[in-house]
Amino acid sequence: MKNPKRILALVLALVMSLSLAACGNTAESESTSESSEVPAETSSEAVVEEETPDFDGAELVVATWGWAEAGLKALSADFEAKYNCTIVVDPTSGNGDRLNKLIAEKDDPTADVALLTKSFAETGNQQGLFETIDTNVVTSLGDLYDFAVNADGYGPCYSLCRYGIMYNADALTAAGLDAPTSYQDLFDDKYAGMVALPDMTSTAGPYMLVAMAEAMGGSQEDVSSAMTLMQEKKDNIAIWYTTSSDVVTAFTTGEIAITVFMDINMPGLTESGLNMVWVDASEGSFAAPATVNVVKNCKNPELAQLFVEYLICEDTQNRIAEVIDEAPVNKNATMPEDLQTYLAFGADAMSALKEFDDAYISTAKADWIDTFQRTVNIQ
Numbered sequence: 001m002k003n004p005k006r007i008l009a010l011v012l013a014l015v016m017s018l019s020l021a022a023c024g025n026t027a028e029s030e031s032t033s034e035s036s037e038v039p040a041e042t043s044s045e046a047v048v049e050e051e052t053p054d055f056d057g058a059e060l061v062v063a064t065w066g067w068a069e070a071g072l073k074a075l076s077a078d079f080e081a082k083y084n085c086t087i088v089v090d091p092t093s094g095n096g097d098r099l100n101k102l103i104a105e106k107d108d109p110t111a112d113v114a115l116l117t118k119s120f121a122e123t124g125n126q127q128g129l130f131e132t133i134d135t136n137v138v139t140s141l142g143d144l145y146d147f148a149v150n151a152d153g154y155g156p157c158y159s160l161c162r163y164g165i166m167y168n169a170d171a172l173t174a175a176g177l178d179a180p181t182s183y184q185d186l187f188d189d190k191y192a193g194m195v196a197l198p199d200m201t202s203t204a205g206p207y208m209l210v211a212m213a214e215a216m217g218g219s220q221e222d223v224s225s226a227m228t229l230m231q232e233k234k235d236n237i238a239i240w241y242t243t244s245s246d247v248v249t250a251f252t253t254g255e256i257a258i259t260v261f262m263d264i265n266m267p268g269l270t271e272s273g274l275n276m277v278w279v280d281a282s283e284g285s286f287a288a289p290a291t292v293n294v295v296k297n298c299k300n301p302e303l304a305q306l307f308v309e310y311l312i313c314e315d316t317q318n319r320i321a322e323v324i325d326e327a328p329v330n331k332n333a334t335m336p337e338d339l340q341t342y343l344a345f346g347a348d349a350m351s352a353l354k355e356f357d358d359a360y361i362s363t364a365k366a367d368w369i370d371t372f373q374r375t376v377n378i379q
Contacts (some may be wrong), residue, residue, distance in 0.1 A: 053302070055085040060303050063098050063111035063295075066091035067244070071324035072115075079310045085303060093243055095120040096201055102129050102295065112298040113307055117203040118157060121291040122362040125154045131294040137305040140313045140330065145350050148289060148312075148329040155293035158311040159326035161262040162344045162353060163204050164285035169275040171257035180258060182282040183212050187233035196239040196247050196259040200372035203288045206361050208260055209368060211283040211354060220360055223368065230376045240377040262288070264325045266342045278342065284354030287344070289329065321345075 064072055069089040076087045090111050092098040099120050102109065106129060116124065124130055132153040135141065141149055141156060148157035165180055171194070172179060180186055186195050198204035212226035213219060238256050241247050244265060250256040252272055260281075269276045292311050294304040310316055317330035327343045328335065335345045344350060373379045 052082060053306075055083050055300075055303055058085045058300055058303060059088045060085055060113065060300050060307060061088045061090050061111045061298075062113045062115065062307070063090040063092065063102070064115040065098075066093055068115070068324065075316065075319065075323045076307075076310075078316075079307060083303065083306060095203055096242075099124060103127065107297065109295045109298055111295050112300045112304045114293045114295055115158075116291055116293065118289045118291055119203060119206065119356075119358045119361050119365070121155060121293055122358040123365075124293065125150070125152065126359075126362060129293075129296060130154050131296050131298075131301065131304075133294070133308060134305045137302075138309040138312070140309060143314065143330050143332055144312060145329050145331060145347075147287075147350070147355060150291075155291045155308065156312055157289035157329050158292045158317075159320055159324065160287045160289040160329060160344065160353075161264050161326055162285050162287055163207065163260055163262055165258065165279040165281050166261045166266065166269075167258040167277055167279070168251065169277045171254070175257075179277065179279060181279060182215070183208055183260065184215065184229065184283075186258060186260070187229055187236055189233075189236060191258060192236040193238050194257040195237050196241050196250055196256045196261075197237050198260060199240040199242045199377060200365075200369045202242050204260060204262075204286075205372075206365050206368060207286050207288070207354075207356055210356055210361070211281075211286060215283040220357060220364070227368075227371060227376075230372070234376045263342050263344070267325075285352075286354040286356065287350075290326065 062072065069091055072089060073087060080086055092101060095117050098114065098116060102111065102114055102124060105111075114121075114124070114130070121130075133141070133150075133155060138156075144156055150156060165183070165186070167179060169179070175194075177190060180188075180191065185191070186197065198208060200206060200209070209223050209226050209230075210220045212229070213223040216225040216229075218225045239246060239250055241259075244262065247256070247259050247261055248265065248269065251259070251269055251274060263278065266276055266278060292308050294301060294308060298304055312330060314330055314332045317328040317333035320326060320328045320333070321335045321339045321343055325339075325343075327345060331347070335343065339345075344353065
C-alpha cells in the first residue's frame, strides 16, 4: 500500500501546477485583450462641412400677390436668418399685372424671384423672362409631385390651390334651388344673377373654359361650344371676377350665392358666418399651382436659387399649409388633419385634380381673351 502522505503531496503539487498555468493563460488573455482594445488609428482626413454663405444683409426682391406678403414673410424668416438677408416683397394685385411688369423690366428687373401661377409662368418662360434652375443648388426637385416639376428646367411649383364650385347653402335653400353639380349648371336660368365666375384674364378662366369644352365634346383646341354657352348666357352671370377680394365681398354682401373659387377661401367665408359648401364639379376640380421663378438678369441670382430650394424643401413644405393656407407639393410633406378637410393633400388627392396643358393654354389664351372681351364680358 502506498504512503498516504506522499499521495497527498503529489496531488497538492499537481493542483498548484494547474493553477499557475491557468494564471499564466489569464494574463496572456488579458494582455491580448488589452492590445486588441487599442483605438483604431483615426483618419487623417477631416470631414469638411460646407459653409453656409453669408449674403451680408442683401435684399432679395420677391414679386408676389399683395395679399400674400405677410404669409411669405413669415414663411421666409428662417431663410433670412440662415443667409443673413432680407426678403423684400414687390406686390401686385394679380398674375397679369406681375407678368406685365416683368416684361416691361426685362432688361433691368426689380425682382429677383417671381411667384406666378403655372399658366402665367409658362408665358414668362416662353418670353425668356426666367433662368433655368441650378440643380446643384436646388436639390429637392425629385421630392415633388410630377406636375410640380417643369419639363424644360424652369421654376417648379411650390404650392397649389384647388378650384371647384362653392355656394352659400342658406341662400340656395331660401331661393328653393338645388345645388349645382357642374360648371355648365352655373349658366342655367334658375341661377341667374347669383353667380360669380372667373374672367378669362384670370388664372381660373381659361381652365374652366377648357374643362367645359371637353365635357361638351370639344377640346383645348376647340373651345367653341363652351365659349358659345358663355356668350348666350352671359347676362345670367352677376360678376366676372379678376381678383379674389371681389368674390369675398360679393358673398358677404349677399350679391352672389355661387362661384367657381379657390378652396383656400372656404375657412374665411365660413368664419364670416356663411354656410359654405364645396362641390367637386362633374367636369373635375382643377389646380392652380403656384411656381417660384428666378428672374433673368436679376441682381441676386445665387440667393434666388437658394430661395427656390428653400420653398420646396421638406422642412418648409411641412409648414406651408399652416403659414400660407395652401397645399404643399412635396411628396414627403405633412399637413395637420384639420387643414386636410379643405386643402388637397396626398397622392390620391393630387391625382384626382384635372390637369391642363399650360404650354398650349399660354399660346391660345390671347385669342380666348380677345373673343371673351368682345362677346361675353364686353369691355
